[in-house]
Amino acid sequence: MTMITDANNNKNKNGHKVFLIKVPQCSFPLPNQNKDLTTAGRFNPMPSLALGYLGGFLRKYGGDYLDITLQDINVDAYLDSPNGEVKNSSLLDRVDREIRNADYDVIGISCAFVNNHRWVKLAVESAKRYHPDKPIIIGGGYPTLFPETAMRETGASYGVVGEGEVVLLKILNNIFSVENLQFDGLFPGSGEYLYWKLGELKRAYSSSLITDIDLIPFPAWDLLNVHGFLSKDTIKSLYCLTSRGCPFKCIYCSTFMAWGRSIRDRSAENVLAEIDWTYKHFGLRHLHFVDDNMIMDRERINKILQCIIDRNYNGFSWSASAFAIKTLKEDTVDLMVKSKMTRITLPVEVGTAEMQKKVKKDLDLKKAEEVYRWFDRHEIPIRITVMIGFPMETMEEINATIDFVKRLGPHEAHVNIVTPWPGTELYDYAIKNNKLDSEISLDDLDHHKDVGFVNVEWSYAGLKKIRGDMNLFFNFLCNRDLLSPKNHKRLLKKWQSFEFGLPKHAVLFVSLGYLTSLMGDKSKSDEYYEKAVDLFKMQTVRDTYIDCLKWDDVPAIQNFKSIMGSALSQTLN
Numbered sequence: 331m332t333m334i335t336d337a338n339n340n341k342n343k344n345g346h347k348v349f350l351i352k353v354p355q356c357s358f359p360l361p362n363q364n365k366d367l368t369t370a371g372r373f374n375p376m377p378s379l380a381l382g383y384l385g386g387f388l389r390k391y392g393g394d395y396l397d398i399t400l401q402d403i404n405v406d407a408y409l410d411s412p413n414g415e416v417k418n419s420s421l422l423d424r425v426d427r428e429i430r431n432a433d434y435d436v437i438g439i440s441c442a443f444v445n446n447h448r449w450v451k452l453a454v455e456s457a458k459r460y461h462p463d464k465p466i467i468i469g470g471g472y473p474t475l476f477p478e479t480a481m482r483e484t485g486a487s488y489g490v491v492g493e494g495e496v497v498l499l500k501i502l503n504n505i506f507s508v509e510n511l512q513f514d515g516l517f518p519g520s521g522e523y524l525y526w527k528l529g530e531l532k533r534a535y536s537s538s539l540i541t542d543i544d545l546i547p548f549p550a551w552d553l554l555n556v557h558g559f560l561s562k563d564t565i566k567s568l569y570c571l572t573s574r575g576c577p578f579k580c581i582y583c584s585t586f587m588a589w590g591r592s593i594r595d596r597s598a599e600n601v602l603a604e605i606d607w608t609y610k611h612f613g614l615r616h617l618h619f620v621d622d623n624m625i626m627d628r629e630r631i632n633k634i635l636q637c638i639i640d641r642n643y644n645g646f647s648w649s650a651s652a653f654a655i656k657t658l659k660e661d662t663v664d665l666m667v668k669s670k671m672t673r674i675t676l677p678v679e680v681g682t683a684e685m686q687k688k689v690k691k692d693l694d695l696k697k698a699e700e701v702y703r704w705f706d707r708h709e710i711p712i713r714i715t716v717m718i719g720f721p722m723e724t725m726e727e728i729n730a731t732i733d734f735v736k737r738l739g740p741h742e743a744h745v746n747i748v749t750p751w752p753g754t755e756l757y758d759y760a761i762k763n764n765k766l767d768s769e770i771s772l773d774d775l776d777h778h779k780d781v782g783f784v785n786v787e788w789s790y791a792g793l794k795k796i797r798g799d800m801n802l803f804f805n806f807l808c809n810r811d812l813l814s815p816k817n818h819k820r821l822l823k824k825w826q827s828f829e830f831g832l833p834k835h836a837v838l839f840v841s842l843g844y845l846t847s848l849m850g851d852k853s854k855s856d857e858y859y860e861k862a863v864d865l866f867k868m869q870t871v872r873d874t875y876i877d878c879l880k881w882d883d884v885p886a887i888q889n890f891k892s893i894m895g896s897a898l899s900q901t902l903n
Contacts, residue, residue, distance in 0.1 A: 345397035346506050349434035350385060352378040352402045353449035355442045359419040375404035375416065377556050379569040379620065380440055380470065380494070382549025387495040390547045391513040392502065400553040401428060409558055415830050425449065429456040434464060436505060438498060439486070441470035444751075447480070447772050454484040465505055469494045473524070474588050475752060476772065481524050481531055489524040492588045493574070495546060496538040497521030516545065539590050543574060544600045548607060556612055567616035568608060572601045572634070576622040578654065580679075580691045581755035582717065582748060585622055593626050598633040609643055616672070619650040625657055635665035646670060652677045652715070655701050656693055663704045673711040673741075676702060680717060681734030685727050689720060690755070695734065702738050711811075713742035719793045720748050720756070721765035721783040728788060732800060741811060743804035745797040747790070750782050802878055806841040807886045818849050836865040836875045843893075844886040859894045866901050876902075 355375070385400045392398075403425060407416045429437070439453045450472050457466050469490035473480040481489045490497045496517045503510055521538030524531055540546060551568070560566045573596060575589040608614040625631045638646070647670040655676055666674075678698050679691055686693050705712050714735055718728045735743050750757045750766055760766035760783060767784050781790065806825075811817040825842050832838050843858035865871045879898075881887045891898065 345395050346436070346502075347397045347399070347434040348388065348436050348438065348502060349399045349401070349432050350381055350438040350440060351400075351428065351432075351453065352381050352404060352440045352442075353425060353446055353453050354403050354407075354418070354421045355446055355449075356404075356416070356418050356421070357445070358448035358452075359422065375402070375408045376567070376569055376618075377405050377551065377554045377559055378402045378440065378442075379549060379571060380442070382551055382554060383546060384438070384440070384494060384498060385550035385553045386547040388499055388502070389550055389553075391510070391516070392499055393510075395506070395508060396502065398550075398553065399432070399434070400550065401432075402554055403428065405554065405559055409555070409562060413830055414562065421449075422452070425453055426456045429453060430460045432461075434461070436465045436467065436502060437461065438467040438469065440494075441468070441472050443471040444475050444772065446470070447472045447476075447483075450480070451484050454486050458485070467498065467501060469498065471588075475584060477524050477533075478531060479772070481526075487526065491522040491524070493521070493539055493590075496540060497523050500538075501525075539594070540574075541594065543594050543596050548604050551608070551612060560613055565616050566614055567618055568612075568614055569620050570601075570604065570608075570617045571620055572596050572624045573621045573626070576654075577626070578623075578691070579755070581689050581759065582720075582751070584751040584754050587753050589622070593623065595627055595630055598630050598637070601634050602637050605638065605643075606641075609646060615645045615647070617646075617648045619648065621650070622652070623654040623657070624650065625653050625662060628657075628659060628662060632662055632665055635662070635669045638669040639665065647672045649673045651675055655698050658701050660704055663701070663708070667708040667710065671710060673713065674705050675713045675715060676705075676740075677715045678731075678734065679715065680720070680723075680727070681731030682727050685720070685723060685731070688722055699738065702740075711741040712738075713744060714738065714740040715744045715746065717746045717748050718796060719783065719786075719788065719790070721750075721760050721763070721786050724787050725792070728793075728796070732796060735800070735804070739810055740804065741809065743800055745800045747793050747797060748783075798874075799877075802837050802875075806837050807844075807878065807881065807884050809841070812845060812848065812886070815848070818845060821845060822849070834865060834868070834871055836862050836871050837878055839865065840878075840890045841886055844889050847889060847893075856893070859890060860897075862890065863894050863897050863901050866898065872902070 381400045381402055385398055388396055388398050403421060404416070407421060407424060408414055437457050439450055439457070441447070441450050450468055454466055454468065457464065465487040467488040467490060468480060468484060468486040473489035474491050477489055477491050480486070488501050490501070496519065499513060500520050501523060503513075517538065517540065519538035520534055520536040522533070522535045524533050526532070556568065573593055575591070575593045576583070576585060577591065577593050605617065608617070649672050652675045655678070676698065678693065680686055680689055681695065683695060686695070702712060716731050716735055718731060748756070750760050750770070757766070765783050765785055767782060770782055809821060811821040822845055825838060825845065828835070828838055839858045839862040843855045843862060846858060847855035866875070879887060879891065
């Protein structure tokens, strides 16, 4: 057994080779796969924060007895693409090739979400084919929510459940027969993971949530070619996580299965040190915070924001995935604006007081409107997310949610169809009340899919129509920036970035035609309108977007039909 007394001072140059790879986080390309063009989105990779944390943690607490290689398939494919767009099908060969060419003693396969499970299976199959004697560790959303299923369907050697840093190093120390005294002293728990013993699946469990998350080193961005990514990325943005966990108990949320039920904050000093480091060392100019709720400790978040203001970083800005609206105060919003926040997502989820109680979000909708006005007053672009299709929900309540969003009029709206994640209170409710389809599969557990609940008062066809219409209404044809000439350039830049990735999105080109006409560029407007008409010649495009042409009270549609009426009529007839 190798004895390590101080991992940071160990100078063993012949370290055990550990290869950690992030599988694609886009949808798996299946034969005859039907895509919903109304909600189609681009594949926009960002360097994996999970891989960065794992690499940094292993490097600090594993010392030189580990030789660590990180590979983010998503970002590497993006960097190899001249226009920055990645086709899902091209990643099939890439996953296989990268694993085949890798030299390692252990491979760790990371996936972001359950719906990446097919990519995990592909990666495990490749690892077994080319490196049959090497242990395989899987982690992320798939083994966290479906530990036994993930192990049995992939045949991986180990499956990490939940927070991964401590568990991964515990497994590696066991594989390589290393006793790391410093690490074991700081992190005594073994964590939760599954493994095979004599052909039987076993589970090890000991609490390993890291209480003091300042102990986690900054992401190992240097091992992920972040310099290359930031040199190509026009925004020069990375992810940042200032806390883990959420104390709320929304019945639909599964994040507690990874992070626990309490919130663990990094200190303000630790967060600010990371911002300094990424700004100065990597040339970063934008951070996107991905916390579930970074504002629970108002003193901490206000200190972080005030220090960003005081340091006056040249060209620096930031955004965030979401905040718990109920805990937000106006003084914090003021600091957000002064510290150069660029956009905000407000997770309202449901639009009636009764549904707020049923899903245990317990958000006061009057407070939601007040918070919306705070950001709107500062002209911060606002994105609202809602969920439709709860098993206890009526069509009247679904329409009330949509009406709530319409009343506010955000810059963007994201309508998700509810997913019954196993392990959540919602899943248990559906089982108990005979509301869940017993035939539901892993492929169905995705908010882009419209299957799952049964014996409900609404139809999935109806939900899909609402979701598609709302996406086209808020995000394109009736985008509120169309009404504000000073925001036209911002909107044009955003929509033009979609052109390559959404080549069949007819409404995108109608919207671009209308926007450029408002900006006085008739030549460009005609070009976009002609592109839209050509797209309507395709049956799939026509079937998807034809109903939008009936929205005669929408100025963008009025203008399109007025300019292209004759050509459009010939196309549709």
